[in-house]
Amino acid sequence: MPSTRAHIRFQVVIATGTALALAVTLPGLTAHADPVYPSAGQVKAAQAAVGDKAAQISVIEGQLKASNARLQEVQSAAEVAAERYNLARELLRQATDAAKAAGERAAAAQEIADIASNKLGQFAAATYMQGGNLGQLEAFLSSKGPQDVLDRAAGVQLITDIRNQVMQDADASSVVAGVLRRQAAQAQAQQLAAAQAAEDARVSAQAQVDVATAETARIQKQQGAMIAQLATLRNTSVTLERQRQAGLKAEAERRAAAAAKARAEAKARTAAKARAAAKARADAEARAARDAANRAPAPAPDSSSSSPNPGPVSGSVSAVIAFAQAQIGKPYEWGAAGPGTWDCSGLTMVAWAQAGVSLTHYTGWQWAETRRVPLSALQPGDLVFYGDSGATSHHVGLYVGGGQMIEAPETGKNVRYASIWRSDIVSEAGRP
Template sequence: MLVPLSSALCATVLGVTCTVVAASADPTPSSTPVPSRQDVRDARRAVAAGADDVPAVQAALRDANERLQRSAIAAERAEEAYNGARYRAQQAARAARRAAQRAGVAGEDLDRQRTAYAATLLADSQQAPQLTALAALASADGIEALMQRVSTIGNAQTALDLQYQRFLAASALAKAAEEQARSTDQAAQRTKDEAGAARETARRSADAAATEAAVIAARKAALVRKLARLQDISVATAAARQHALEQAAAEQAASAASAAAAAAEPAAATPPATPPTTPSSSAPDPTPAADPQPAPAPDPPTQTSDPAPTPDPDPDPPAPSSGAQAAIAFARAQLGEPYVWGAAGPDSWDCSGLTMKAWAAGGRSLPHYSVAQYEQSTPIRASQLRPGDLVFWGDSSSPSSIYHVALYIGDGRILHAPRTGEPVQEASMYYWTPPNFYARP
């Protein structure tokens, strides 16, 4: 049996033409040499190594996908950090403009008070020779005239003091407003510089992610070609099979994440059962002992009073308005358009730019920053999600860690702009990792 086995292995593994000969026949000089026992052992090891490489290649493909995902998430964190810095810079610039306006108003008031005080001072100085106490006494025609002049002197002095106090107050207010305007302007400049630095960081991160994606794509293509050789199929078939495997794995992971999220819902969502009115710990007594005071039983209170129902500890917020459908329709109209960091249309988007413009179409103004979109919406639980709500991904339990946002459309599905290289698309809410924040605009 050695010769047929050797011939088969030679034909299938080594890929050369072999001649099958009888065990007792001597090979002729023109025939191909029969593989030795060592050749057979080597061929068998090669076959075994090739079979072992299939799961190894598939594991390498999974690792490549995970690297791609990590790179994309790192880029999106940097991009949303830039959106946050830009949002804060816009807020600071508005605060600086308001402070400058207040300083301008205070300066105008100071000018008016300065003019009024100068006029009062001038009038007082013009009347001074006639309103001194000595002049009054000398020219007085009687006690009444004297008292009138004394009163006039007092009134003039009071008016002058009052005008001076107004001038001082206006001066202090103008100085404070000017100082605040200067401070807010400096803060605005700092946040503008921070936004510029964040922009550069985001640009570098996006470039690094794009480079990483290209390297990983080339690596995956090489792995798929190797997989095709190992499985003796075409590269196209191997790529289709690998894509189907990845899709099935993603759907399985999404299903598991959905089940885990449902199981993790807080117990407050389902009110506890009403405790029994009689203690369950006491053993039943078929012939209860006579109770000399049966009146205090718990029945009368239900007839004499109707206590207000206990409020839901976590009531559902109002359902999304009709604008939710407009928001979904807008986002759906952008399907297939490219992801570009910092973009908010009309033909390219990042995650928060898409949700901002979608809800603008629905009549709700939201900033171009995922953290601020969460902060300006009503937080909800996963079980409360309705079409039009927003779902968020963050690094921790703090909303300040949010780096991605998507528009919920129902049935566990979302519309979003995922990352560089991936266009606006519809996907499972659990397409990469479960979201950890939910809100209703």
């Protein structure tokens, strides 16, 4: 019997080992095995998460784009306010000069009136000393015959004429002095009003600059947070995301510049066609006039005619550009005209002064003080304007060639080179 029991034990061991081997080599046959692939619910959840992440990225990028537009808006508003202050300050300067001139004219007229009044007083005193009657001056005019009578009458008439002239001079001088006094008072009132307007414009400009500064800081902080969110959502670094957003912004600016350039070129082509049509009409009218003149007898030459005056000499453009280049890197300050800080119209004004050209410290008047030039015909030294129109422009730059200008841009930035192509560029430039 022992051999039988040993045989049974051997079979049990083999069976047990076989079962263990199968358990090791066939894990799917274990009693507690779970599936290792994602379920349909997990797939749907992952897809929803990806969609949510893409939606969040899209929203944040839209917010970044809107914040960039808001930055441009507040900065443009600050430029507008600064140029309004420049205008108010220029009007005050003119009102001050006018009040000073009016006061000087009134003082001179009063001096003349006082002299005339003194003469009248002296004449009246002399008459009084002679008895108050011109006819009683005959003590000075003895009568010794008919000729003496005539001479006496002539003398009396002469004295009467002198008296009347003195009285007329005194009256006229008094009237003129009164008129000029009133004009001086009116000019003084206008000066005071201009001073108040300039102060109001200064306060408004400072308030707008403060708003722009605070809004810029707020937006930049907000943009920093949004860029950090984008970096998290895209599994990138903040530095990389900043570079990406800077690139997207630069690309948007390039597209806007290209669109602005295309619009300007289209306007230039339209204007060129209009000028060509006008020239054709003028040429036809000139030919008709010449034909008519050829049929008529030639007029005698006019010895008083003179050659036309040459156009104004603008001076050395190279000196203008060299001066502007020397200001690069200096800070922007609204209302400033050097030497350490500049605003846009202050820089162009002083730069062109290097060539002997006088411009006003206000973009709208610099537009009026310069000749119109199409953007397709720009030359170094021309002024490029930005805004709804040249007359209401809020920014100006000095063109230096190659599509570039030197500008004093805005608060917080320095004088720099920049592309002239922006969405708000005016379709014509100004040539001093």
